[in-house]
Amino acid sequence: MYFGSDNQTGASPQVLDMLTVANNEYTHGYGDDRWTNQAIEALKTLFECDLEAYFVATGTAANSLALSCMVQPWDAILCHDSAHIILDESTAPELFTGGARMVPISNGEGKISPQHLKDYFQTIGTDYPHNVRATALSITQASESGLVYTPTEISALSAVAKDNGLSVHMDGARFSNAVASQQCTPAELSWKAGVDVLCLGATKCGALCAEVVIFFNKELAATFTHRRKRGGHLLSKGRVFGAQMVGWLQDDHWLDLAQYANTQATQLAKQIATFDRLQLVWPVESNELFVIMPKGLAVHLQDAGAEFYDWYVTTLPPNILIDEDEMFARLVTSFVTQDSQCEAFCELIHDYFAAQ
Amino acid sequence: MYFGSDNQTGASPQVLDMLTVANNEYTHGYGDDRWTNQAIEALKTLFECDLEAYFVATGTAANSLALSCMVQPWDAILCHDSAHIILDESTAPELFTGGARMVPISNGEGKISPQHLKDYFQTIGTDYPHNVRATALSITQASESGLVYTPTEISALSAVAKDNGLSVHMDGARFSNAVASQQCTPAELSWKAGVDVLCLGATKCGALCAEVVIFFNKELAATFTHRRKRGGHLLSKGRVFGAQMVGWLQDDHWLDLAQYANTQATQLAKQIATFDRLQLVWPVESNELFVIMPKGLAVHLQDAGAEFYDWYVTTLPPNILIDEDEMFARLVTSFVTQDSQCEAFCELIHDYFAAQ
């Protein structure tokens, strides 16, 4: 019953196999190898456009390096109150941008809306250089609440952003889950909707450590190689990323993995919804569930070996109240989640309430 | 009718005279001079304690350098939503702290309360190194809304701060106005109430450019001289600061100047309160007035030569609404404000409404 995080799995066999194959070759270092090149070509095909793509080992590195190409040190990045970049990445964005600032604008709602952006621009001071100047918008896909922005929603955000001179960054740590969740293409969910830079994560969905910063707006990529190197993020054995990504992208493997994880989440959500005492905070649109449950139940589950995290209550909508004897839990499914795990989990819930 | 800012005056004659006297001497550079030493001694006397004091030319430098001694680059500084450090100093705090983060906690109220702090600590994530860790509280005295924290209020804030491992910074750009407003000593309004580091500003209240970072908690000062030098803030002719400060502190001159400015503000506020159509957003406790007025009136006043600023509506309490035809204005008095200016200003208001 492992619902702790989608980063607690290994790589999928297909991804690991490709790494094993690549391991046996002699290649040049620093990404000058056929695996890296092949991965980049696969990305161009997948996204149906020309692009620049750079690999790094972590989502924090991907996001921070990407943002550092989009803002000056005296600029601001608008983002969701619960964005991973503002909540879970220490002050990495500040380090890599040279001290730019993240400004949360979503007021506790599950997704950023165009109105949030408009409100920001209507009230913010623009007396430069005293005030910071917003020059980037960062959205997370799937969002921190497990919600998915539709192409239409992204386009609406991008339109307001661009009207105000902002470029658009997408933290796609769970982009694969978002694509699997929508009836649309990766292109529709990114550059066609106005995204300039996408940090596409494979790690949470089948790779060991492979994130790729994709510049649809290639001008923004001008300084990336310098930034990656001086961040210590240029691997000498570049094939490590290239091979994983080739394996991950081949034959829609990435989408299959994401679809599987999403389905597990949806099914688990259905079962959880049958319990009156449990509250699903947001609709389940990808592979995350956010559940308010009695603390006693949480202990019961964890004692039985279930893994999941106490989540940040700061990320709750203001209208959601948690009683003292309740806990706000996050459950995450992945490509290795088994039906039997979900069943066992719900069985435990059932037993707990039956014993009350 | 100059109510634009208290930084639009020159120095008071007493301050300028002392600078002129000091100008004629041969002294060593970099603060190794008798003016600097005398100023530091005067500060020790004024604050009734041992302390370390370092001079710089701007409030932004004072605040940023002070904070850089109080937090690590992966830490957070809690502050008011409208703090000067978060609203008006570009990303200087980020530059000097190496990328620490300011987190606003006051929810639109005029001052930070202990409950704001408690709320923060009850909801914040503490999963380090992922989450940022708050290690400093910054309060502004007088506050961004022209309000003054009492010694009791500061003590209450400091108590919560220290229970949670935070040191306390006070942005005292208008500390003199706050002291003049309270029936208490500088010591009671700072270290006796738990303040570790005070940035005491003379510039807005009678000097040309003289701010002093005062460490009551001397351990925090260990790296200051290095930080000031590499920030380009160590003046070679250190007497420039020392002499101004000696002149400013002598014979309670600083307090007289502040008292005068406060009195002008209080009197102006009284007159403004007589107009039904004008709304004073906060009580006037120092030398700033925040007024909601018809836009037509603002134009009328400015056309007649009155100076004041459109203020950040973001800094308004959420329950204050501004109509489309209204403007949120800040008026600031200073040691050179004349009764006649205030009278002429109110006369104009009267004329405007009479003509409606």
Next chain:
Amino acid sequence: MYFGSDNQTGASPQVLDMLTVANNEYTHGYGDDRWTNQAIEALKTLFECDLEAYFVATGTAANSLALSCMVQPWDAILCHDSAHIILDESTAPELFTGGARMVPISNGEGKISPQHLKDYFQTIGTDYPHNVRATALSITQASESGLVYTPTEISALSAVAKDNGLSVHMDGARFSNAVASQQCTPAELSWKAGVDVLCLGATKCGALCAEVVIFFNKELAATFTHRRKRGGHLLSKGRVFGAQMVGWLQDDHWLDLAQYANTQATQLAKQIATFDRLQLVWPVESNELFVIMPKGLAVHLQDAGAEFYDWYVTTLPPNILIDEDEMFARLVTSFVTQDSQCEAFCELIHDYFAAQ
């Protein structure tokens, strides 16, 4: 004939196998897993002491993060003129230290000597905060010239360093080659000789991407986890490093790989020494050869498929002169270098000279 770099191989089979085994498990993320723990225990055993150890993906990250724990942003790091940290890592040390400075002190010699250090301290200004203050010494083992510091040499350097308040960093990207080269233990070549922090690299000698920052001086590690996270260097699937390192350390595998590479280099050097027209710049003590050769020969070799790099002539001792028709080449052997490759390479050299 692949003598380009020891980072152009994959992982050794034993290392890759361990990664494959680890891949199949469910574990917690961020290094909270049994592979990581086992690797740390193995390091303690290997170095015969308690220590703190943190894994990262690149040598640049390891060095920069390690140094950032050893110096303040206004300090200096003394290092060899050709140190990897000053020549090949962009300005990563500056980024992670917040702007500390590297000062080269070796005057073109192959290794830093105690006299270099003494000369530095005898002439440097110590008027703080104006002058930078040296607080760390960084040495590279094996050195940038392929030379190996003996325990006695390291002790002598450390003694001078510590007399002057410096802590000692060792860039051990080829530490395994150095150990294999000396008749001594890893402990003798590190902490017993005064090294405070060792960046031990597995990548160049059998791993895919695994470097470990080892703090023998545990006090220096106090801020490391924060620094690694905000540098984007904390992998969510921490087992990636742990598993590689377990495989690498098991049964002296790391030493066997290094010994093999060194032997290949020694044998190749012997053969090269038989050609009058070729000059080995430094004795071959690890797995690198630095050779001055006719440019025509270089072309001849490269046309036949041999890989090696034009090296930085700045790294040559001042007394070594290169004719216009000569090239300064670096050859590197590794755990996959075959006797047949060396033989073919020398055969080509022989043919070239025979044809002159």
Next chain:
Amino acid sequence: MYFGSDNQTGASPQVLDMLTVANNEYTHGYGDDRWTNQAIEALKTLFECDLEAYFVATGTAANSLALSCMVQPWDAILCHDSAHIILDESTAPELFTGGARMVPISNGEGKISPQHLKDYFQTIGTDYPHNVRATALSITQASESGLVYTPTEISALSAVAKDNGLSVHMDGARFSNAVASQQCTPAELSWKAGVDVLCLGATKCGALCAEVVIFFNKELAATFTHRRKRGGHLLSKGRVFGAQMVGWLQDDHWLDLAQYANTQATQLAKQIATFDRLQLVWPVESNELFVIMPKGLAVHLQDAGAEFYDWYVTTLPPNILIDEDEMFARLVTSFVTQDSQCEAFCELIHDYFAAQ
């Protein structure tokens, strides 16, 4: 007998008077005042060209902010081994550039020569992003050795710099002394010779604290206002700089002050040259003298109240040897140096040698 530094005087009466006049006015803050504007116009007239000019309080701030507009954080700045920016400004350039690197290239000679630059480019690695990339040259006028670059020399340096993609920065802390020393115009000594950015210092030659960053290459100024603000270097009472500079520039006052200081230095040098046991290391071309003298003499002089500094022996040419009983001293003259001071000083020297 004050030869310690030209920063140990106050302001000249003319400069102070202008500050006093400006003090009495009401003006807008942050440089939006007539004094600042008038100063900028005066600079345009003086330099016979359009330009952008920004004032700051210290030379360290001026240099660091200027350089931060000229390089990226992964770039290098070539400079003299003894440049103030590398020897006397802590790591301010690193802070403001975000971590760019200074690379000394002058090999102990008194001035940088075109050959130094050429040597650098012939040997440096250009394997980006691994190697740092030089993008700026910084020269000091008058130089760290008190020497003056002629327009021809500057043009020759600029030519090599620009051939290699470098922009040219001039640290003009003693630019006035250099102009006074040459039979040429400020324009000939700066932009006409290829200088892109000049940091013109008034502080050492008649002001209290006034340095101006002059962009002849206006494109480089694009981000300056943001950088100055976030560096805490934007004074609220901007007239402080403007007024000083107006007073300083008026009626060639700056040049008179510099000429006077130079003349004092030249006369003192002549007298010193009459003593066999004293060695002037470099010709005296501005207002600094570098003298090797017996330590006993130094004590004798200092005991009698003479002030001068032990200088960095690292800045000596390699061929100059100092005996154990000798000291390397720097003497600086200024606009307040009296003939009588020089005479008394030489008298003391004479007495000392006579008593030997």
